[in-house]
Amino acid sequence: MSAALDLLTIVAILAGLFFFLAGTVGLLRFPDPLSRLHALTKADNLGLGLIVVGLLPRAGGLLGVLKLVAVWFLVLLASATVAQLIAGAIRRKGSST
Amino acid sequence: MNTASLAGITGALLVGLGLFGLVTNPRPLRKLLAFNLLGSGVFLLFGVLARRGAAAGIAADPVPQAMVITGIVVAFSATALAVALLLRLFEETGRSTLRADPPSKAAGDGSGA
């Protein structure tokens, strides 16, 4: 059982790392600000989310699980809002950025 | 090299960097940023002493830790006061500089910022 959980941890964290990498590459390589914003939210949502999933078996107790899920939820909330706000700021500035 | 010594060297370099920015950058807001860097470098040196003072079952000496916590809060209030002074100076004179040179009508107010 614990071997299976360890496997879950490793697979989920590796997948999370992939999304962090993808988000960063997108932030660096995409040509315009709105696509870069798109890449950024992938790292926030999926990257951190998969890492939280991977760490859940090691959380130790209900409070630990709740805290991890709360971290993910809060970052999701922040990233969704910030994406919206920054997209608005980019649009108002036009293509000058 | 362990974590504590590495953090100590980082802290020392931060003090150097902060000092350099404070001395060389003429703009007040940048001086403020540099001063905060300097301060956090000093805090980090406290943290190194705390970590090396691990004993009695706790991983870091609590006394320097408590001093750093107080320090962070005081540094913040000082920064906030300085920012308020700077913004007020800018509002009064339309400039954000520490020079008391003419042609400013309110330079006397500002030289103390």
Added chain:
Amino acid sequence: MTGFLLSAAGFILLTVATGLVRILRGPGDCDRMMAAQLLGTGATAALLLVASATGAPGAVDVALGLALLAAFASVAFVNSAAPPEQNLNNEAGVE
């Protein structure tokens, strides 16, 4: 396992650090803000991994604090990044 978690934390830091090139290059302030946002998420993830690996008590609370404050810098940026003429209309009493 500890080694794996710490390496993962290191990898994330390395990745988002590369993203910081956007703070250097810009070109716009929006891009700088995005890089800072990515660094915030990366630091939260690295913190969770380090907390799980070393078992430092309370480290998850730090991640919780970072997550709560994740949006603050960007919100302050968007609030103050309004075009100047709009700024004047809305904050007539301020200038």
Added chain:
Amino acid sequence: MTVVNALDIGLAALVLALAAWTVAAREAFAAAVGYVAYGLLLSLVWVRLFAVDVALTEAAIGSGVTGVLLIRAAARLRGATPALDEPLAPPLRFLAGVLCAMVAGALAATVLLMPDPAPTLAPQAVGNLPSTGLGNAVTAVLISYRAFDTMLEKVVLVLAVVGVWSLAPDACWGGSPGAPRPARPEAALAFLAQVLPPLGIVVGIHIFWVGADEPGGAFQGGAILAAMWMITMMAGLTEAPPVSSTRLRLVLVSGPAVFLAIGLAGVVIAGGFLAYPSGSAKPLILFIEAFMTLTIAATLPMLVAGPPEQPPQP
């Protein structure tokens, strides 16, 4: 061990790179963004030093609240004319660089030459914990062993607010600060400001409460509560209260006032200024901390909001 080393070295390099950017950036705004990122990473360094209480403070105040303060300031100073700000002449710059490098080098050498393990007060701090009833030695140092220090530090916070307020133009005295409100209403931001505070208030009180036994405490919890008030102001959901508000002023001074009152009562009851009667130390400490949390939660947003900028409403 090598993985840990690589992680620490990478983290240190990143912190230093961001610090260098903060110093070297051409624009003040870019430098402020760099400083925010720097503060984030610094809290990671504090976790690596096992100073979790400090990491919490750094995350909440050093990066979050200071970030809002600096980004607002940088944005508002953007119109400033840099005409009179010519940089130092290159030879002087070089000299300054050499001197600062020497300072840094001397400090680094001192750190490396200092005894390891360092002299420590940890055994005494832990040994006296039973008399305070606390489990977190850092909180014990703050509120009990070095209580005088912490009380005066609260006074400093209130003095800073007085200093900021005293910068108000004459016509605006008694009015509201120009709170960090949005330039235009944003539905997404309003949503965030409605969902975040309930959670944040729970987390803030949790961190204050567990501070007695685990990392946390009045500073950290109060800073998170302060951030929650700030986000509602930043979203335009609430206005900053006028500085003449009696309620606001009472909250601002309640922390140091309660601390001082209990300290003075200690002279009579426990035989010393700021001494706690044995047996009831823990409830008293928590009582003081509750008011300190409140004071911090009110002070930090007022410091960020700045001096009054609107004339008082009749």
